[in-house]
Amino acid sequence: MVTLKDVTLDYGPEKQIFNSFDYTFDKGKIHGIIGKSGCGKTSLLYLTAGLIAPQRGNILIGGTEASPGRRDISMILQDFGLFPWKSCRENLALGLKLRKTDRHEIRVKIDKILTELDLKDRGDSYPANLSGGERQRLAIGRALILEPDLLLLDEPFSSLDAMTRELLQERLLTLKEKSGRSMTVIHVTHSIEEAVFLSDTIHILNSKGEMHRVENNPSGNRYRTSPDFFEHCVTVRRELERRS
Numbered sequence: 001m002v003t004l005k006d007v008t009l010d011y012g013p014e015k016q017i018f019n020s021f022d023y024t025f026d027k028g029k030i031h032g033i034i035g036k037s038g039c040g041k042t043s044l045l046y047l048t049a050g051l052i053a054p055q056r057g058n059i060l061i062g063g064t065e066a067s068p069g070r071r072d073i074s075m076i077l078q079d080f081g082l083f084p085w086k087s088c089r090e091n092l093a094l095g096l097k098l099r100k101t102d103r104h105e106i107r108v109k110i111d112k113i114l115t116e117l118d119l120k121d122r123g124d125s126y127p128a129n130l131s132g133g134e135r136q137r138l139a140i141g142r143a144l145i146l147e148p149d150l151l152l153l154d155e156p157f158s159s160l161d162a163m164t165r166e167l168l169q170e171r172l173l174t175l176k177e178k179s180g181r182s183m184t185v186i187h188v189t190h191s192i193e194e195a196v197f198l199s200d201t202i203h204i205l206n207s208k209g210e211m212h213r214v215e216n217n218p219s220g221n222r223y224r225t226s227p228d229f230f231e232h233c234v235t236v237r238r239e240l241e242r243r244s
């Protein structure tokens with residue numbers, strides 16, 4: 001569970017993002033955050049990752065304070081944060097090496113995640129030689145290989161074409177299911193369809209730092225073409241217009 005308690009964040013007197021903000025993200029669920037550009041979605045992710053500190057208040061993850069080097073959190077930034085001078089395998093190994101994981105175990109985990117992400121024959125390639133979709137999959141792999149309790153994604157698929165985007169959304173759902181663990185995912189997106197397809201709960205943030213929750217009922221890969229899906233998209237669009 002991620003809990004924000006009495007959080008105040010501003011970037012100077014003219015730019016208040018949150019004022020005594022209280023909020024909870026339930027454990028084990030996929031949460032989608034949407035809202036107008038500049039309302040503070042990325043700031044909320046950064047607060048949760050401990051990358052920025054609020055002027056007041058606390059952010060608790062599983063009961064303990066958010067801080068930058070936490071092992072139970074992985075975050076994928078908008079630019080993916082891959083190391084261009086390292087191969088796919090080396091990019092995947094990095095976090096595990098820092099955790100002093102046994103070499104054999106590292107190899108096994110890398111082989112598994114490369115297979116799961118359809119990157120089996122790209123292990124020795126460098127990020128510059130990958131397509132946008134492959135790079136994004138590698139970034140997801142690098143985050144998931146660490147088996148985080150909390151995965152934070154900032155517009156993970158925004159730069160991809162529609163089909164690749166949909167494939168990766170489906171892949172993310174499959175990996176979340178396969179992980180068999182109660183991983184919590186919080187993702188920021190500008191796409192209502194993406195939020196509805198992926199999220200158990202959609203959170204609409206407005207420019208006054210208020211959040212409104214819309215419960216959703218995603219039902220896997222077939223959901224996208226069901227009447228329910230379109231209905232939910234319309235509901236969320238209306239709420240977004242009303243709440244922004």
Ligand SMILES: Nc1ncnc2c1ncn2[C@@H]1O[C@H](COP(=O)(O)OP(=O)(O)OP(=O)(O)O)[C@@H](O)[C@H]1O
Pocket residue numbers: 011015017035036037038039040041042043044
């Ligand atoms: N370090 C900073 N210093 C000053 N202002 C900042 C800083 N970081 C963000 N802001 C401002 O705070 C507001 C919220 O930024 P944030 O990136 O959290 O919004 P967002 O909802 O993620 O936007 P977008 O949807 O466009 O990515 C914006 O107006 C932004 O310009």
